[in-house]
Structure formats: C-alpha cells, structure tokens
Amino acid sequence: MPLDLGAKGSCQIGGNVSTNAGGLRLLRYGSLHGSVLGLEVVLPDGTILDQLSTLRKDNTGYDLKQLFIGAEGTLGIVTGVSILTAPAPQSASNVILALPKFENVLPLFVQAKRQLSEILSAFEFFDREVYDLAIKHGQGRALSEEDVEGAECFVLMETSGGKREHDEEKLNQLLETLFESDKPLINTGVLSQSPAQFASMWAIREGLTEAVSKEGKAYKYDISVPLAKFKEVVDTTREHLGSKGLLRDDAVKHVVGYGHVGDGNLHLNVVAAAYTPEIEAALEPFVYELVASYKGSVSAEHGIGVMKTHALHYSKSNVSIEWMKRIKQLFDPKGIMNPGKVLP
Amino acid sequence: MPLDLGAKGSCQIGGNVSTNAGGLRLLRYGSLHGSVLGLEVVLPDGTILDQLSTLRKDNTGYDLKQLFIGAEGTLGIVTGVSILTAPAPQSASNVILALPKFENVLPLFVQAKRQLSEILSAFEFFDREVYDLAIKHGQGRALSEEDVEGAECFVLMETSGGKREHDEEKLNQLLETLFESDKPLINTGVLSQSPAQFASMWAIREGLTEAVSKEGKAYKYDISVPLAKFKEVVDTTREHLGSKGLLRDDAVKHVVGYGHVGDGNLHLNVVAAAYTPEIEAALEPFVYELVASYKGSVSAEHGIGVMKTHALHYSKSNVSIEWMKRIKQLFDPKGIMNPGKVLP
Structure with a gap:
C-alpha cells in the first residue's frame, strides 16, 4: 500500500482519499493523485460516478476522479478505490542522526538524496525540545546521553529496498562520508541493529504527537x-x-x-x-x-474542515477560491455534502 | 525530469501536461498527476489561475490544477508548470530478453519486479514481427541470429539507480535465476556492455514507430x-x-x-x-x-483529440461523459478552447 500513516489502525481508505492523506512515506511513493487509479463516487444527487478503472494509463477525457481526492467529502462520497501498490520492500533500515545545528538539515538532505537516491524512504526531522518531550512521556527508548549531547535537532532517516546488503552498504557509506568530512553535518548517528531497535526509533517519531498532548x-x-x-x-x-x-x-x-x-x-x-x-x-x-x-x-x-475555512485565502488566491466555489456549486447545488467544510 | 518520451526534442512542457504524457519511464517516476506540483493556466475568459505552487503537500481545498492535466487545452492554456524532479540516476543498464512465447512475459515481469524492485525503470515489450520490421528498416543494431532464433517476442528491460555495482549485481542475479530455472522463461538475454550498445538497444525500441511507417x-x-x-x-x-x-x-x-x-x-x-x-x-x-x-x-x-471523440464512450460511462461536458460548459461556456476536441 503506497501510504502509511499514524492512523493506519483506525482510518478508512475512502477517508484517506477524501483527505488526500500523505503520511510518512510520501517521499518514496508519491501522492494519492498519482497512485489512485480509479474511484467510485456517489454524487449528491445519488448518481454513481464509476471511474473504478485499474489502468495506469488512460487519456480519455478529463480525469474527474482527481477532484474528489482531497475534497473532504464535499463533492461526493468515495465508495470504491483502486490503487497502485508497489512491490513490498525486502529490507528496511533506519538511523537517527543528531545534528549540532538546524542549518545542517538541508545539506544533509541533499547529501542523503544523492547517495541513497531510490532507497531513501523517509527523512523526518524533530527538534531537541520535542525529542525531550517524547522521552519524558515514554515514547520510544531514549538515545544515550552521549548521542544527544550538543544536538539542536534530529533526523530519522529510513531506507528500504530490494536487497539488504546493498541498502546497508549505501547507508554505511553515507555515514562514513558524513563523519569523514572536515565540517561534519552530524554529531552522531545511531543505526538500528535489530527489528526492535528499528521499531523503537520510529516510536520516538510517531510518538511526538502523543507526547505533546500529554505535556x-x-x-x-x-x-x-x-x-x-x-x-x-x-x-x-x-x-x-x-x-x-x-x-x-x-x-x-x-x-x-x-x-x-x-x-x-x-x-x-x-x-x-x-x-x-x-x-x-x-x-x-x-x-x-x-x-x-x-x-x-x-x-x-x-485539510481545511470547518476550523480553517477562514484561513483558506492565505494559501489560495481569490481566483482559485472562486473556481472552487463554482465546482462545489456544479456538483452540489443544494449544499448537502459536508456543509460548512472547506469553503468559507 | 520525471518524464521521457520519443518527442523530447520537439515537444513543450505545457503540451506534455495538457496531454498527460506518460512515456518510457512512467513505470518508475509515475504520472504527471503525481509529479506536477503547480500550474499557471489562462482560462477562456482571460483570467489567470495561479496555482504555481512548489509545495509537495498542500491540502487547502480542491486540487483544481488536476483538471487541466490531460484536458488537451479544452479548459485553459497551461502557461507555467512546477514539477517534482527526481535525483538523476548515477547508472543505467539495459538488457534485451528473447522469449520463446508470449505467455512468459507476465511471469517475467513479476520476477523482474520482485528482484529489481526500485531500480527497474523500464519494461518494454515488442513482438517478433515488429522487431523484424525494425531491423529491416535500420533501427538499432540487429541481435545475433542465435539470439533471435525461436523468439516469439522480446522484452527490453532497463535498470537505473544510485550505484552501478549494485544495479549490475541485481541484474546479473536476475539473469542467473532466469537461466537456472527448470523451465526458463527466456531463450537468451543480451546485456548492454557499453554506452553505445545501451543506446543501440533503445534505438530498436524507439525506432519501432518509424519502422512501421516506413513499411x-x-x-x-x-x-x-x-x-x-x-x-x-x-x-x-x-x-x-x-x-x-x-x-x-x-x-x-x-x-x-x-x-x-x-x-x-x-x-x-x-x-x-x-x-x-x-x-x-x-x-x-x-x-x-x-x-x-x-x-x-x-x-x-x-488522447482523444478530434479523431476519437466518437470512441470516448468505449472507455467512459455516460455519467462520466455527462460530467465532463458540465465541466467544459463551466470553464468554457462559449466553446472557444480547442473546439471539437475531446468531447463528442
């Protein structure tokens, strides 16, 4: 499944599509606008729009299904989805890197993309303050004091690919390059050595939201x-x-x-x-x-929901918002689909 | 650039977007619906719809730009594009496989996806008859007689990735697996040994259209x-x-x-x-x-253009076509954008 997110245990695929969920591995598998092949949607008047195709290529007219991806259910209800799935990776590794200063994140990302290219599957950032909160509230296992000393922020990097030895070799080479540099971008790097440690590192990252709520x-x-x-x-x-x-x-x-x-x-x-x-x-x-x-x-x-309709104009031009309203009016003239959501 | 196609020397990016071009490496880099980050479009009434964002994630309302991808210029003219580019691969290899029968193509594809996963960047098929036409009309260099003997069809497979040794090792292992099988899926496999041979193999595949036209x-x-x-x-x-x-x-x-x-x-x-x-x-x-x-x-x-408007209904339901017409009417009530195209 080309989508992974914290809510995976409770969310539904129709909701994922309607909210254009991105999640943890968008970096690798791209957005739902690219991976959704077909949709079945019930329109406000009860008509079923059947675009439940499984074709990767189909240039026969407008790609209407795209409108419903991220429309938060305000144009129709998604009742069927066909989606492109990638081959499951044969191996995955991760590493937490401690950085002396935030300014190093961007050059580190550039370097990682260059050396890991197609096997880089996540590159997650968290600052020191939220890391400390995660540990305080029991999310994942703390790194050693030595590893966190002097760190202004952290990066959790994941690779996944078809062959473990290759992936580990690439990751080790990246770490060597980083440490051998005259001005190292990182203080330390903790490479997971077991499935348990792999999970524990992700637990820190995935537990940040919960830690914040507990605080x-x-x-x-x-x-x-x-x-x-x-x-x-x-x-x-x-x-x-x-x-x-x-x-x-x-x-x-x-x-x-x-x-x-x-x-x-x-x-x-x-x-x-x-x-x-x-x-x-x-x-x-x-x-x-x-x-x-x-x-x-x-x-x-x-998304926008009801809480952010007043903020839509900070990210979308008046022309865009006007056209959104026309689309809404076209599909749902009676305004019965998720009223009050998305549009101000 | 996450798009490669035969017309790369003469096409324009606005046209690529308007026709939702797929090309040779869609398998690897996905569709333009996923890789186009933003568009600037001039609408039929002269309004400029500025959605020229460079953000990978932006869930603020309907993703209007998607409508113009593949609309063949019938809703507006694309005047600006921002697009997600992948790191350029550090190495690329290709191989032409000769298959005794067509039935082997699907199991071969499954096997290749499993063993090559993230480095598989093209998997192209051509039958014996069109291969013979290509050679007859001077497209690429012919394979040896031994290699084509008994072949019902061919597959051109390309890998590209971040590290040549890794990629070649994976490709060699796949070939070994294929040859060592009790019932080999392939007769022979010709692995390119030089940039010139790499280009010549692609020349066969890319020359098929021309060969057909010459015939x-x-x-x-x-x-x-x-x-x-x-x-x-x-x-x-x-x-x-x-x-x-x-x-x-x-x-x-x-x-x-x-x-x-x-x-x-x-x-x-x-x-x-x-x-x-x-x-x-x-x-x-x-x-x-x-x-x-x-x-x-x-x-x-x-696409549909003018020549296939009568055929649209073979691939799209009446409901879909009706909604396409409503979208067209909404954006272009006077029918001045590429009249006669796409919709019957």
Whole structure:
C-alpha cells in the first residue's frame, strides 16, 4: 500500500482519499493523485460516478476522479478505490542522526538524496525540545546521553529496498562520508541493529504527537514551508509569543517543530497549560500570515474542515477560491455534502 | 525530469501536461498527476489561475490544477508548470530478453519486479514481427541470429539507480535465476556492455514507430488492456482482418504489437499497403469494442483529440461523459478552447 500513516489502525481508505492523506512515506511513493487509479463516487444527487478503472494509463477525457481526492467529502462520497501498490520492500533500515545545528538539515538532505537516491524512504526531522518531550512521556527508548549531547535537532532517516546488503552498504557509506568530512553535518548517528531497535526509533517519531498532548494543551499547525525556513517559523513564533508575554509556565510552555523534511511539511506545535483566547489571538492570524509570507500552505495534510475555512485565502488566491466555489456549486447545488467544510 | 518520451526534442512542457504524457519511464517516476506540483493556466475568459505552487503537500481545498492535466487545452492554456524532479540516476543498464512465447512475459515481469524492485525503470515489450520490421528498416543494431532464433517476442528491460555495482549485481542475479530455472522463461538475454550498445538497444525500441511507417500505411491504436491480453488483442485483430479477406500483400501486410508492459499500454499497429475505407471499416469499431470488452482504454496516452471523440464512450460511462461536458460548459461556456476536441 503506497501510504502509511499514524492512523493506519483506525482510518478508512475512502477517508484517506477524501483527505488526500500523505503520511510518512510520501517521499518514496508519491501522492494519492498519482497512485489512485480509479474511484467510485456517489454524487449528491445519488448518481454513481464509476471511474473504478485499474489502468495506469488512460487519456480519455478529463480525469474527474482527481477532484474528489482531497475534497473532504464535499463533492461526493468515495465508495470504491483502486490503487497502485508497489512491490513490498525486502529490507528496511533506519538511523537517527543528531545534528549540532538546524542549518545542517538541508545539506544533509541533499547529501542523503544523492547517495541513497531510490532507497531513501523517509527523512523526518524533530527538534531537541520535542525529542525531550517524547522521552519524558515514554515514547520510544531514549538515545544515550552521549548521542544527544550538543544536538539542536534530529533526523530519522529510513531506507528500504530490494536487497539488504546493498541498502546497508549505501547507508554505511553515507555515514562514513558524513563523519569523514572536515565540517561534519552530524554529531552522531545511531543505526538500528535489530527489528526492535528499528521499531523503537520510529516510536520516538510517531510518538511526538502523543507526547505533546500529554505535556499540555497543544495548538497544532500542519504547514508547508521551504525546508530552510522550518526553524525560522518555530523561532519566530516563539519570539512573537514571548513579545506578548505569553512564554510562562502557566501559559505557553513549549514551541516545537517536527515533520516530513522530504515533503517540506512542518508540524508547528505550541504547547500551553490551557487553551486561552489570549494565546489564540496571539497565534492567529500570525502563523497564517507567516506561512503566507513564504508562499507556504496553511494546511499541508490536515485539510481545511470547518476550523480553517477562514484561513483558506492565505494559501489560495481569490481566483482559485472562486473556481472552487463554482465546482462545489456544479456538483452540489443544494449544499448537502459536508456543509460548512472547506469553503468559507 | 520525471518524464521521457520519443518527442523530447520537439515537444513543450505545457503540451506534455495538457496531454498527460506518460512515456518510457512512467513505470518508475509515475504520472504527471503525481509529479506536477503547480500550474499557471489562462482560462477562456482571460483570467489567470495561479496555482504555481512548489509545495509537495498542500491540502487547502480542491486540487483544481488536476483538471487541466490531460484536458488537451479544452479548459485553459497551461502557461507555467512546477514539477517534482527526481535525483538523476548515477547508472543505467539495459538488457534485451528473447522469449520463446508470449505467455512468459507476465511471469517475467513479476520476477523482474520482485528482484529489481526500485531500480527497474523500464519494461518494454515488442513482438517478433515488429522487431523484424525494425531491423529491416535500420533501427538499432540487429541481435545475433542465435539470439533471435525461436523468439516469439522480446522484452527490453532497463535498470537505473544510485550505484552501478549494485544495479549490475541485481541484474546479473536476475539473469542467473532466469537461466537456472527448470523451465526458463527466456531463450537468451543480451546485456548492454557499453554506452553505445545501451543506446543501440533503445534505438530498436524507439525506432519501432518509424519502422512501421516506413513499411506502409499504419493504423495505430494506443490502448490499455490487461497485460495478459496483449497478444490476444493482436491475434484477434489479425484473425478478424483475415476473416474479412484483408490479409493480402496489397491490403494489410502486418498486424503487430509493442508497448509499455509496466503500464499495461499496448501499441497495436496495423500496417497496410494503403489507407482504404474497407480496412478502416474492418478495424472500427471492432478494435474499440475489443478494448471495451477488457475494460481497457481506447487511448492510453495519445488522447482523444478530434479523431476519437466518437470512441470516448468505449472507455467512459455516460455519467462520466455527462460530467465532463458540465465541466467544459463551466470553464468554457462559449466553446472557444480547442473546439471539437475531446468531447463528442
């Protein structure tokens, strides 16, 4: 299945398609717009739009099914999906790299893409503060003190491919290159040595959301910005909250960042003692304006739903929003499909 | 660039997007619906729809740009494209395999996908008859007589990846597995030993279209059908033409098949001494009905244009065509964009 995400135990494929879920391995397997081959959709008037094709190539007219991918159920209900599946990888390895400073993430990513190319299957970033929260709240096993010392952030890198020896050789060569450099991009690298350790490393990454929730009330932003701006977004938000006098134990406790580097997708989480109108007013529209200044997306993966309809204009032009409304009107003139969602 | 096709010297990227070009390495890099990140489109009323994003993940409303990919310019003119590019492969190898019978193609493909997985970048099929035409008309260098003896068809397989030794080892292991089998799927395999031989092998495959054109007047069908039916489609068409008394030197000289196995995309070419109403009447709607009986596509890559609007219904339901018309009416109520194309 060309999609993997934290919710895999409870989500449904129709929902994945309707929300254009991306997840942990989009870097490797691409978006659902590429991997969904066919859809069956029930339209608002009860008509069944049968585009449940299994063909990889079919250039016979407009690719209507694409409209329903990510439409959050506002144009029709997805009742059938055919999807392109990749051969299951024969082997997978991962490594957690500790970086002395954030500025090294981008050159590290470039280097990793060059040396690992087709076997690179995940490249996940998390800052030191959220790592510490994960460990505090029991997500995965802590790295040794030596390994985390002096680390400003971490990268979890995964490879998967058809032949274990080849993949390990490539990964080891990358690590050697990194350590032998005059100005090493990384402090240390912990390579998983067993399936248990492989799982434990992922447990840190996949447990970040839970750790944040255990620590306090979280304001969560799921945004796309250029990779080089990940830290800037987190720091600028923290400074902004500080300037409002909100960085206090009884207000905002942490401002952290983690996410899918390969996809330019940053999770900005603001952890507070409680949800308050004051914090909310300090965050919005501040964060949205910040994202818009980088031509980013105010919702990389989580969609618009009801909560972000007012923020749509930060990522989409008026012309785009106008055409979305016309599409909505065309398919659902009575407005009965998920009313209030997506469009303001 | 995640797209490679025969027309690369003369085509334009806006046209590639508007025709949803697939080409030779779709197997590896996927469809433009997955790799196009953003589009700028001029709409029929002169409005510029700016969706020229470079974000990999952006779930803010409907993905309108998808509508213009493959719309053949009937909804708007593509004036800007941002596209996801893959790291250039560090090495590429190819091999031509001679198969005793067509039935071996599918198991060979399964085996190749399993053993080569992420480095498999092309898997092209051509039958003996079209190979002979290619050699006759000087496309690429002929394989040795020994290599082609007893071959019913051929497969050109390409690998590309980050490390030459690894890729060659995988390819050699696959060949060993194939030869050591009790019932070998292949007669012989010719592995390219130099860049010149690599190019010459591709020259055979890429020269098939030209060879067919040199041999006579070609009726060309670009269809998607299940791989297991490739030969059946060619044979059934040949038998049908025979039953009409058209397999004669002064009418139909060859019925050949070649194409992109990995994409289920078959090029069915009927080579005649001259274009005649009699041959055309024997071929259409016969071929379209045959494709529809396999739930295939009457136009895998080449689109609908003006010539195939009458055939659209063989691959798309009435409901789908009705909704395409509504989309066309919504964007282009005056019908000024590429009039007469795509929709009947």
